[in-house]
Amino acid sequence: MTTTLKNKHDAILAAALDLFADNGFHCAPISQVAAMAGVGVGSIYRYFKDKDELVHAVFAKVDDSLLQSITTSKDPTLSGRCEFIHLVTALIHYLDTHPQEYKFFEQYYNSPYGLENKRAKFLQENIADKSNPFLNIFSDNKNCLRQDLTLPVYLAMTFGPVSFLLRESLSGLVTLDEAMIQQTAEASWNAIKA
Amino acid sequence: MTTTLKNKHDAILAAALDLFADNGFHCAPISQVAAMAGVGVGSIYRYFKDKDELVHAVFAKVDDSLLQSITTSKDPTLSGRCEFIHLVTALIHYLDTHPQEYKFFEQYYNSPYGLENKRAKFLQENIADKSNPFLNIFSDNKNCLRQDLTLPVYLAMTFGPVSFLLRESLSGLVTLDEAMIQQTAEASWNAIKA
């Protein structure tokens, strides 16, 4: 029934997230996803046309929950600097405490799967739509930021260090504590502030 | 002859680099590598025990040429800030003009293949050996740098933005020009300077 159907659908997505994140797309056979989801192999093809569609569905779900988690923690009374640091630390916290999601993102964006989405996000970013809170900060605080830098540099100085640190953390090479996260966010701000 | 042998060896490495970079490890079959190298499939197994060994051999070669290209361009008379910016711009230039090498690095480090090497590099970094010129800058300019930041944060603020920008450049979302590269290097320095 609908409830059963929904549950299987979600079970498949959850299992796929775990296995894709841990093993990569090509080392996570559908049979394994089915086994972990407690579902027959054939059932996966009832819910998803093929493996590609499953991958994109997992991305859509994970992307959605990340965006929600980041945007809900926003506080509009803060200064630009505080808002920025708050947002960066929230992002790092979310991804560091959701390693499966982060590992999936890395896999996805570094594969042909993610290219179209990446392009779409970037175009979104250029028109500064409301779905990316960082872009609002950049445009709301133009006077606090170095004017000679272009948007790609803002993005590089913001997301580059985040991505780098999270990778090291996931590899077990670094343990992220409150201080290190705070320092990274501050350093990012120092990199782009006027 | 020896020359023939050397040439086939190199031809296989070159073909493997191209195909691994463009298609990823699992979408670059040995048969295709052999075809592009102008070599029989079986010959690859004369030079490399298996596909894994081939992957690691490609990495060793690429890693070596990157390190050489970066270190030879070093100028010890410069100030810490200039030296840092010089090194960062050299790194970006090399990787942006060697997209196959960069794409291979990304693939390699984001896969089980790269984990051990990554760990090894990181441990090397902690003992500040001479093979990584960035570490020398960090240790030679302690007084110019923010003392509250730890090494992982230095590394994140240095390599994170580089990695981010190169990815955008390779995706065709950004065209890196001299100004943008310079600005990124400067911003990285501003992030970590005292």
Place this chain on the structure above:
DNA sequence: CCTAGCGGAATGAACGTTCAGTCAGTTTCT
């Protein structure tokens, strides 16, 4: 009893790897 949802064996394509045969070059024999 029927039907929609389900499971997992079956299928075929693609892959990494192997191995028996080929052949150019070298050595040995007459």
Place this chain on the structure above:
DNA sequence: AGAAACTGACTGAACGTTCATTCCGCTAGG
């Protein structure tokens, strides 16, 4: 010197495995 035997790098068809996808028999709810 010429022929015969040998050597080993080289090849690609063949093998076994793994995977995504299909398909048909089964089950449970109505």
